[in-house]
Amino acid sequence: MKLYSVAENGALRKITKLQFAENAVYLIDDYKNVYLWFGQKASKKKREQSKKKANMLNEKRDESANIQILDQGKEFGAFLAVMDVLKKGLKQTTSIEKRPELELLYKDTLELIDTGLEPDLEAEITITAHELLEEKKTYEELCRKLAETQIKILTSKGKVSEAEIKKKAEQIHKSSSTYEELCWLIAELNTLIKKKSFD
Numbered sequence: 001m002k003l004y005s006v007a008e009n010g011a012l013r014k015i016t017k018l019q020f021a022e023n024a025v026y027l028i029d030d031y032k033n034v035y036l037w038f039g040q041k042a043s044k045k046k047r048e049q050s051k052k053k054a055n056m057l058n059e060k061r062d063e064s065a066n067i068q069i070l071d072q073g074k075e076f077g078a079f080l081a082v083m084d085v086l087k088k089g090l091k092q093t094t095s096i097e098k099r100p101e102l103e104l105l106y107k108d109t110l111e112l113i114d115t116g117l118e119p120d121l122e123a124e125i126t127i128t129a130h131e132l133l134e135e136k137k138t139y140e141e142l143c144r145k146l147a148e149t150q151i152k153i154l155t156s157k158g159k160v161s162e163a164e165i166k167k168k169a170e171q172i173h174k175s176s177s178t179y180e181e182l183c184w185l186i187a188e189l190n191t192l193i194k195k196k197s198f199d
Contacts, residue, residue, distance in 0.1 A: 001188065002029040003090065010049030017089025022072065025050045028079070028086070029057065031122050032184060034065045035079050040072045078185055080175040085150055085189065121191065128187035133180065142182040143169040149189045 004012040006025040018026050021039055025046045028035040034054045038047055051069075058064045070079055137145070147168035151160045177185070 001031075001090065001192070003086065004028075006046055006050040006053065008043065008046055008049070010046075010053055012053060015089075018083075018086045020072065020083075020087070027053060027057075029065070030188065031125075032065060033078065034058065034067045035070055036067065037070045037075075037079075038072060077175055078177045078181040081146065081172045081177050081182070082150070082185055082189075085153055088154055090192070121195075125184065125187045125191050128191060129180075129183040132183040132187060139179055139182070140169070140173070142179065142186065143172045146172050146182055146186050146189075149186055149193070153189065153193065 003015050003018060004027040005015050006012060006027055012027060015026075018028075018037070020026075020037070022041040023043075024037075024039045025042045026035075026037040027050055028037065034057060036047075036050050036054055038050075051067075054067045058067065068077070068079065070076070075083060132142075144165060147165050148160065150172075151164055151168055172182075
């Protein structure tokens with residue numbers, strides 16, 4: 001996952017957390033999606049420049065990401081489910097580079113690994129997400145699992161109360177993320193936790 005703030009001239013500045021300022025525009029790249037978050041008071045020029053940057057990023061990929069535009073206060077889906085984590089942020093030392101030859105499809109990822117390529121972060125997340133898909137947990141179970149993971153990142157507490165988990169799981173459920181999105185988010189966060197990529 002890569003986080004950027006977008007300047008008035010369209011320049012991307014790598015950042016480690018999102019403050020969700022009213023005049024800000026953020027670009028968040030998590031391989032499968034490129035999110036453009038627009039603050040309520042963000043200028044029209046900054047919004048337009050961010051769209052150009054997102055399209056330029058997509059042109060460099062073997063497989064295009066899904067570009068999603070999110071207005072402040074109207075966030076939805078998978079992005080809404082991880083907003084709190086994005087506020088906490090990633091460590092500056094985190095290095096997550098997309099290897100161009102790797103695709104998001106599980107079978108393609110396995111084939112590349114079978115040829116001798118060392119799995120990069122995207123491949124690790126893809127494999128973990130697929131394993132989670134194969135477990136065939138219910139949607140509610142995935143919401144709970146993601147809630148536990150997020151609370152672990154946000155609070156650094158050893159033990160979390162059932163009430164906290166239930167409240168966070170309900171918020172995630174309301175985000176209407178797809179089943180696959182939940183698997184991806186859980187896999188992504190757990191992989192980043194293992195690599196100690198959060199502040």
